[in-house]
Amino acid sequence: MDIQDPGFWRAGAISTTAVMLVVLVFLTINSLRVIRAGGANVPEYDVINRQISYQYDWTRRMDVPVIGGQQLLFGKLYTEDEARALMEKGKLVIQSRACMDCHTFFGNGAYYAPDLTKAWLDPAWQQIWMPMTGAKTREEAMVMFLMHPERYPTWSREMPNLHLNQTEAQAVVAYLKWMSAVDTNGFPANFGHTQSQQ
């Protein structure tokens, strides 16, 4: 075993890479099972018919999504197929408008606009946009904002008008509701709870 022989390190490079790749493949198989819609961490798309909250779990020592009882979205109960179609539409909207190049999803994307992981649960909808828009529900306020953000500004850095129609805006809102129910190992932390600096 001559460590000055390139062949020794070549063998090391090949075997190390191979072992790591095999481990990654196994972990991938398991992870894909967990993250499919309906898997352990990611709910089925018809979770949009349920109430979603985000609460601290003392056994896991992190915030986790909690799926509650029935909660209509846009006054409607969606079938599995309708929910799936809505999600597909929502994701297409998000991609076609390049939302990820201003916002983040699960913290991934661009940092010019807020993270949208728990946007569905954000208190600002009830506190600010529902009064501003006059909407009776959170989802209606969200749709009104998305369709005409210029009418409801709250900040000098405004959301641009990306010409979403009503169907598209509703699909995005539904998508955000589904996303808020994904178990993200506690990201973002302390959502909605402010802490003292100490």
Next chain:
Amino acid sequence: MTPYALIYTAVLLGLFVLAGGGYGGFYSVGRLWSNTVLIRAGVACYLVAILLALAICLFTPLAALWKVVIVLSVLIYAAIPPVTWRYLAKLHRTPEESK
């Protein structure tokens, strides 16, 4: 983790690796120029890395397993510059084949 703990933990972690880098850099240049002052500066950086590792273990709220990783890292850091240097010297001393 409190907000302040977040900041000082992250800064300690960054400084820890930087100290390791200082050790590698000063030690290598010191060996290159046969300059004992620089080699000692490198060792001093390594001592700083040890102190930083200690601080991380004692004062940060990281879980025990991560502190073990830090301790193992600081042990490995000790070896990287001298072992790498010795190995490169040996490699260069062996008769070189033409390109």
Next chain:
Amino acid sequence: MYRSQKLAVRYFVAAVTLFGVMTIAGLLSALYYLHPSLLFNVFNFNMAKIFHIDTLIIWLLMGFMGAVYWFLPQELGREVEGIWLAEILFYVFCAVVAVVSVVFIFVQYGSSNEFSLWFINQGRKYVEAPRWAAIGIVIVVLTFVYNVVATCFKARRMTGILWVLVLDLIPLTLLYLDAFPALTNMSKDLYWWWWLVHMWVEGTWEVLIGCIMAWALMDVMGTSRRIVETWLYIEVMLVLGAGILGIGHHYFWIGTPQYWLSIGGFFSALEPLPLLGMVVHAIYDAGAHHMKTNNRPAFYWILAEAFGNFIGAGVFGFMMTLPQINLFSHGTQWTVSHGHFAFWGAYACGVIAVLYLAKQKISGVEFLDGRAWKWGFGLLNFGMIGMVGGLLIAGIAQAFYERAIGGSTMMAYMAGQENPWFVSGMYARMGFGLIFAAGYIVLVYDLLSSGKRAPKAVVKSQTT
């Protein structure tokens, strides 16, 4: 010069041009933070950012391809096989980039349908280019791979560096296939997207730049093949040994199982170790040849590569990689500071070194030095360090005020963005970005200026 090397020069010109576009787009993106109403609803931040990050990827890719087209005929002592096809496809590549850019500027986005994904904007970070363009890039890259493999075949020999390169190009190409799907499930989308992004910039690209640096070291410092190859294998072993499962540091928060926190954090924590070895190696190589080099700018950019990689990827990465920290730093300007410094150190410096290598050969100057390159080197590196410093301050402020204290809501986000520390960081980033841009202009001036301006008659004392 071989035809392949002439093609390499064309790729270098295209790469440097896109480096300029990237810089302008970066300055524009930075300006929005300071003047949010800038070009509002005319050309929004997301489009500027798309230009900034997509040109980053493409200029580096073009730099890598140029470097391979440059070194390959020297390596095997023969012209590259199928070079006529590569020459045509270079222009196709440029045309694709141009058309996509025009559509990004004037159309920007479409409706939520497949047509938009095929012809306008796919909206997935780094791979926003529409599918038709992605197909074009696949064809260009496949031709590139064919050029390399066929040349080795026809030459009837392989070197260690070429084996590593060829084996690396296969996953590099295959991973790009993730530029096509539009999965509904965001967790799944991001899971595979990170196979493309991480396994490129923290995997196959590391190996690729390793091969290029191996050739560059042989050229610039006269290091022997046996030594660069041995080092290349060690590098591959360590970088992939840590980097393959280091992908887990992107799997903390996207819905994946909790074990990724431990696995990803651990392997990611190992990633700085090989980078420290590279710093030692760079210093050793510099000294082993008594700092003798006939190409001082290339030499110094290679050193910058080793140090920049260690600090940008190693130090800055380690600061934020442990899950307990990352929970708060994820998706903040802290990430941006690390990303800029890591890309700069790991790749940009290396490509610039190759540009100077090519410049020397083209101008036929025996000893390349001068004043301009030093100004370019200084301004670019000083500008970059200042930018990432500003971003680091802003990012730490963001993690502290928006995340740890504020609870990460939209209002907390806004408050964080208005925080004086954050705003100062944004101004600092802008200022240093202008310095960086000035450095770019000097770099271009120096690369374009005749090599005869270097004092070739005076062989200076070659010790530092």
